[in-house]
Amino acid sequence: MTSTSYFSPEVRTWTVSEAPFHPGKQYHTETITTIGNGYMGLRGSFEEGYPNEIVSTLIHGVYNQAPEEIVPDLVNLPNPLAIQIMVDGEQFHMQKGSVLGFRRALDLKTALLTRGILWRNSKGSIVQITFERFASLEHEHVLAQRVTVRALWGDPEIEIAAAIDADRLSAGANHWQVLEKGHDGTASIHCTGTTNQSNYQIAVAATVQCDHGELVYEPLDNLTPALRAKFSLKQDQGASLVKLTAIHSNRDTADPLVAAKNTLNTASKIGYDELYNGHQAEWAKYWYDSDIEIDGDEIAQRALRFCLYHVLIAAPRHDDRVSIGAKTLSGPGYKGHVFWDTELFMLPPLTLTQPKIAKNLLMYRYHNLQGARNKAQEAGYEGAMFPWESTDTGEETTPRWTSPYPDTPRIRIWTGDNEQHISTDIAYATLQYWHWSGDEDFFVNCGAEIVLDTAVFWGSRVEYNRTLDRYELSQQIGPDEYHENVDNSAFTNSMVRWHLRQALQLVDWLKQTHPQKAEALLARLKIDAARLELWQRVIDKMYIPRDPQTGLYEQFDGFFKLHKVDLTHWTPKVHNMDAIMGHEPTQEMGFIKQADIVMLMALLGEDAGTLEQRQRNWDYYYPLCDHGSSLSPSTHAWVAARLGLDDEAYYMFMYAANIDLEDLKGNVRDGIHAAASGGLWEAAVWGFAGLTLDGDNYKFDPNLPKHWKSMKFRFWHKGKQHTVTLTAE
Numbered sequence: 001m002t003s004t005s006y007f008s009p010e011v012r013t014w015t016v017s018e019a020p021f022h023p024g025k026q027y028h029t030e031t032i033t034t035i036g037n038g039y040m041g042l043r044g045s046f047e048e049g050y051p052n053e054i055v056s057t058l059i060h061g062v063y064n065q066a067p068e069e070i071v072p073d074l075v076n077l078p079n080p081l082a083i084q085i086m087v088d089g090e091q092f093h094m095q096k097g098s099v100l101g102f103r104r105a106l107d108l109k110t111a112l113l114t115r116g117i118l119w120r121n122s123k124g125s126i127v128q129i130t131f132e133r134f135a136s137l138e139h140e141h142v143l144a145q146r147v148t149v150r151a152l153w154g155d156p157e158i159e160i161a162a163a164i165d166a167d168r169l170s171a172g173a174n175h176w177q178v179l180e181k182g183h184d185g186t187a188s189i190h191c192t193g194t195t196n197q198s199n200y201q202i203a204v205a206a207t208v209q210c211d212h213g214e215l216v217y218e219p220l221d222n223l224t225p226a227l228r229a230k231f232s233l234k235q236d237q238g239a240s241l242v243k244l245t246a247i248h249s250n251r252d253t254a255d256p257l258v259a260a261k262n263t264l265n266t267a268s269k270i271g272y273d274e275l276y277n278g279h280q281a282e283w284a285k286y287w288y289d290s291d292i293e294i295d296g297d298e299i300a301q302r303a304l305r306f307c308l309y310h311v312l313i314a315a316p317r318h319d320d321r322v323s324i325g326a327k328t329l330s331g332p333g334y335k336g337h338v339f340w341d342t343e344l345f346m347l348p349p350l351t352l353t354q355p356k357i358a359k360n361l362l363m364y365r366y367h368n369l370q371g372a373r374n375k376a377q378e379a380g381y382e383g384a385m386f387p388w389e390s391t392d393t394g395e396e397t398t399p400r401w402t403s404p405y406p407d408t409p410r411i412r413i414w415t416g417d418n419e420q421h422i423s424t425d426i427a428y429a430t431l432q433y434w435h436w437s438g439d440e441d442f443f444v445n446c447g448a449e450i451v452l453d454t455a456v457f458w459g460s461r462v463e464y465n466r467t468l469d470r471y472e473l474s475q476q477i478g479p480d481e482y483h484e485n486v487d488n489s490a491f492t493n494s495m496v497r498w499h500l501r502q503a504l505q506l507v508d509w510l511k512q513t514h515p516q517k518a519e520a521l522l523a524r525l526k527i528d529a530a531r532l533e534l535w536q537r538v539i540d541k542m543y544i545p546r547d548p549q550t551g552l553y554e555q556f557d558g559f560f561k562l563h564k565v566d567l568t569h570w571t572p573k574v575h576n577m578d579a580i581m582g583h584e585p586t587q588e589m590g591f592i593k594q595a596d597i598v599m600l601m602a603l604l605g606e607d608a609g610t611l612e613q614r615q616r617n618w619d620y621y622y623p624l625c626d627h628g629s630s631l632s633p634s635t636h637a638w639v640a641a642r643l644g645l646d647d648e649a650y651y652m653f654m655y656a657a658n659i660d661l662e663d664l665k666g667n668v669r670d671g672i673h674a675a676a677s678g679g680l681w682e683a684a685v686w687g688f689a690g691l692t693l694d695g696d697n698y699k700f701d702p703n704l705p706k707h708w709k710s711m712k713f714r715f716w717h718k719g720k721q722h723t724v725t726l727t728a729e
């Protein structure tokens with residue numbers, strides 16, 4: 001790309017860039033420039049290394065619980081990006097010599113990360129160095145890099161060493177039982193390893209081609225095999241080195257090293273340029289299906305693409321036993337664990353634009369039903385109770401304690417015990433996928449079991465209050481995690497009632513349309529007439545804390561009496577209110593962390609009340625919300641757009657849009673807020689476009705921001721792809 005095109009609208013709305021270099025924002029930039037392909041994710045850290053960087057190479061599914069840890073982590077693999085360059089014997093580094101120019105750019109359209117630098121060493125030689133990298137979308141085990149060095153001033157001696165670095169794995173737990181380096185002459189280098197608890201084996205292997213000099217094998221370190229080329233350049237001459245890396249684990253093959261070498265063989269024959277062409281062609285297909293085009297708002301346009309990019313690079317294309325963690329594959333946050341974020345925030349854009357991938361993610365839950373059954377059984381319930389945090393085993397992996405601040409007492413984490421609404425969120429996403437995709441095969445053979453066995457759990461979990469002749473749920477955590485172990489969360493109780501209604505309808509439908517399958521499944525899940533009657537009773541008598549006249553929900557028993565704080569004056573605020581006020585005092589306060597009743601209104605729409613009633617709930621709950629969770633703004637934008645609250649809708653949309661791009665929460669270093677990313681699509685499509693199902697059909701009720709001239713997107717409905725262009729009135 002020439003510098004004159006940097007500022008064209010086309011480039012601006014497809015690019016995340018940094019120029020000049022901002023060392024203070026290094027963690028943030030590393031995260032937002034992560035590349036990936038649904039198999040691997042690599043942060044945008046520099047090839048030559050930088051102080052305090054977080055280098056991370058993650059692949060889905062490879063978790064390990066290190067001896068000193070209480071829960072498993074997604075394991076950081078040896079770093080395949082490492083490349084060192086010497087100019088006249090001086091190591092190129094951005095803290096040495098003089099950086100005369102710098103631009104790092106992630107092209108969202110092609111998922112290509114580039115960095116250009118003009119660098120002068122102490123001897124006065126000036127070189128232009130260009131780095132490129134992409135994780136092939138066509139060949140998901142392949143990472144491709146190219147570095148070009150051009151002599152701009154002087155005739156420098158150049159050395160380039162391309163390495164795999166297993167010596168400086170990021171700080172944190174030690175996950176490796178064995179980690180070894182090796183090489184195959186000068187044909188390839190590799191690192192292999194086995195995790196110390198889960199026994200996953202991985203291989204990272206690389207091959208190098210350089211159009212100048214001879215390659216020699218010369219390890220940089222104990223665990224850093226490298227291939228090095230030395231040559232001299234005349235002024236105005238350039239040289240290129242291509243490094244192709246293959247990553248495999250024993251999750252995808254019996255012998256990862258053999259597979260990695262085979263992959264390298266194939267990739268080398270294809271060559272960098274053709275690999276890139278194939279990769280780009282796959283991305284063109286991705287964007288054809290998933291892009292949302294906004295005319296009239298470049299900032300919203302770029303943010304939508306940025307957010308969709310991050311969901312797409314994390315979405316497993318060929319593996320239905322893994323899911324997307326709350327921080328994708330872009331950093332260490334939440335240890336790579338999977339939450340409800342996937343089902344309620346990331347799945348909708350995939351269900352409508354990439355249904356095959358959406359199915360993979362639901363199959364992950366299906367394959368892990370046993371973990372959910374174990375959790376229910378251990379707690380004394382029936383059916384399947386999905387873990388709040390999930391990894392490769394499907395068992396509950398939420399830590400029980402945390403010490404967020406050094407000098408304060410540790411805090412018990414209750415979400416793993418009591419944030420039980422996740423079982424219904426998963427059922428919701430399963431039904432949503434079925435209704436939009438019409439994928440009956442999946443639904444009858446797998447999806448129905450998810451919806452029904454989680455309903456079995458709820459039937460055993462609800463509590464009958466004899467005195468008041470009603471069903472209740474005590475000790476819950478709703479979406480608003482500031483308030484723990486509450487009784488009768490309006491969100492949870494309402495969603496459970498909804499869930500059981502769906503389950504009853506599903507049983508009828510199954511019996512009518514697939515009688516044999518119905519019989520076998522109902523027998524296996526022990527769903528008999530008595531259980532169905534119980535579900536009906538619970539539906540009829542579930543207590544929902546809500547004023548029947550006004551329709552105002554009480555978020556949980558006693559919420560109205562909590563001490564209210566006028567949040568309008570608590571600005572500018574970076575920290576969450578619970579961090580400011582303290583964990584225990586927060587229990588007595590009436591501010592909330594994220595969309596809770598608002599989330600209920602988003603999910604149930606008109607079933608959560610008339611327009612007037614929903615407006616009343618909005619008026620009550622919107623001012624109480626601190627958006628302490630990145631999941632909150634997009635849901636607020638969605639609901640505000642439906643209520644016709646245009647200013648609030650756009651404000652909340654832009655808040656969600658910039659959470660990662662502008663590091664609004666100050667913690668992007670830990671990884672992308674993937675739910676906020678998926679949520680932005682929801683705000684646009686469910687919110688502004690007003691797309692909903694209408695029986696067997698779909699309908700729109702657009703309410704676009706007034707300055708948007710149009711919004712165009714595609715979606716799948718029952719096996720057919722539709723394109724729609726909506727215009728502002």
Ligand code: BGC
Pocket residue numbers: 326334339340341479481593594628629630631675
């Ligand atoms: C939010 C949860 C979310 C989790 C992971 C928490 O701060 O409150 O709703 O699932 O982060 O993103």
